[in-house]
Amino acid sequence: MKATAVANANIALVKYWGKRNDELILPANSSISMTCGGLMTTTTVEFSEKFEEDSVTINDEELAAEKDAVVAFLDLVRQQAKTRLKAKVVSSSNFPMAAGLASSASGFAALALAASEAAGLKLNEKELSILARRGSGSASRSVAEGFVEWHKGNRNDGSDSFAESVVKADYWPEFRMITTIVAETKKKISSRAGMSQTVKTSPYYEGWLNTVDADLTTVRNGIKERDFSATGSCAQQNCLKMHATMITTKPSIVYWQPATMEIIHSVLSWREEGSECYFTIDAGPNVKVMCLDKNEKELRKRLEMLEGVKKTITCRPGDGARLTDNHLF
Numbered sequence: 185m186k187a188t189a190v191a192n193a194n195i196a197l198v199k200y201w202g203k204r205n206d207e208l209i210l211p212a213n214s215s216i217s218m219t220c221g222g223l224m225t226t227t228t229v230e231f232s233e234k235f236e237e238d239s240v241t242i243n244d245e246e247l248a249a250e251k252d253a254v255v256a257f258l259d260l261v262r263q264q265a266k267t268r269l270k271a272k273v274v275s276s277s278n279f280p281m282a283a284g285l286a287s288s289a290s291g292f293a294a295l296a297l298a299a300s301e302a303a304g305l306k307l308n309e310k311e312l313s314i315l316a317r318r319g320s321g322s323a324s325r326s327v328a329e330g331f332v333e334w335h336k337g338n339r340n341d342g343s344d345s346f347a348e349s350v351v352k353a354d355y356w357p358e359f360r361m362i363t364t365i366v367a368e369t370k371k372k373i374s375s376r377a378g379m380s381q382t383v384k385t386s387p388y389y390e391g392w393l394n395t396v397d398a399d400l401t402t403v404r405n406g407i408k409e410r411d412f413s414a415t416g417s418c419a420q421q422n423c424l425k426m427h428a429t430m431i432t433t434k435p436s437i438v439y440w441q442p443a444t445m446e447i448i449h450s451v452l453s454w455r456e457e458g459s460e461c462y463f464t465i466d467a468g469p470n471v472k473v474m475c476l477d478k479n480e481k482e483l484r485k486r487l488e489m490l491e492g493v494k495k496t497i498t499c500r501p502g503d504g505a506r507l508t509d510n511h512l513f
């Protein structure tokens with residue numbers, strides 16, 4: 185009863201921001217992301233009578249906060265598989281936590297596949313996405329490959345809230361996402377707390393909800409038509425709308441740092457000069473720059489020359505969660 189799974193991080197082009205059910209992690213709106221090839225979490229899970237309690241090791245450390253979330257997730261798997269066996273979980277990611285690359289997304293997607301397989305459940309991709317969602321909303325999207333849409337669903341039990349590929353990983357191989365890692369001076373508020381506060385207190389949250397369906401249509405069609413201008417410009421505006429709801433909460437949530445602003449202005453001027461690129465930003469100060477492969481090298485060089493940029497990582501559309509025989513223990 186041992187299995188190992190690999191899952192990639194993902195970055196949203198149309199963001200998930202706000203829940204309609206906190207316990208089941210049901211979103212208020214649908215979202216679309218790119219699964220980031222090469223930004224991987226690998227997780228091995230074993231259920232056995234030899235374990236007296238669950239143990240969780242992430243990147244060689246036993247962290248109490250993460251352990252509680254992982255054990256709660258294992259309880260869901262045990263419930264589905266009708267077993268009471270305890271588990272050993274070992275997980276490791278190949279990208280820096282500081283990248284703000286939703287390690288919870290790749291983490292819970294890999295955990296969902298490894299744990300369900302180890303427990304003897306044979307879940308299809310939709311069932312796996314629904315399970316991963318219970319760990320972290322964005323993890324529902326890391327289960328699938330390429331460009332992915334998480335349907336918010338309407339049912340109260342969450343059975344129609346899952347993600348699936350809009351197009352496969354090899355459909356738009358020229359698309360690039362350059363992640364910048366900037367200096368962070370203050371600890372950030374978690375996405376979970378930030379989105380909850382936004383739903384409760386931002387006067388602009390209604391505006392977000394009223395316009396997100398149009399963005400979903402534009403980005404979905406842009407991806408299918410491989411229309412970079414339509415996809416990138418809509419994704420950039422969607423990100424700014426999400427941040428507008430955050431900065432207008434009480435108290436205000438401002439994830440941006442001076443370096444964030446430096447990159448935003450640089451991207452705007454590089455685009456005016458003819459190197460087409462757009463930015464998107466999640467619940468942190470790092471900026472992700474979307475471009476096509478023909479401009480990637482030059483843009484990455486320019487980004488790395490900016491004072492506030494410590495490091496960049498480029499990724500392209502990648503694979504969904506999959507099993508491997510390379511166990512971590």
Ligand code: 2P0
Nearest residue numbers: 196199200320321322375376466467
């Ligand atoms: C996204 N984010 O669509 C948005 C944009 C952050 C900003 O999904 O509470 O860690 O575990 O469901 O999945 C991060 O939210 O939150 C996220 P929970 P999660 O990528």
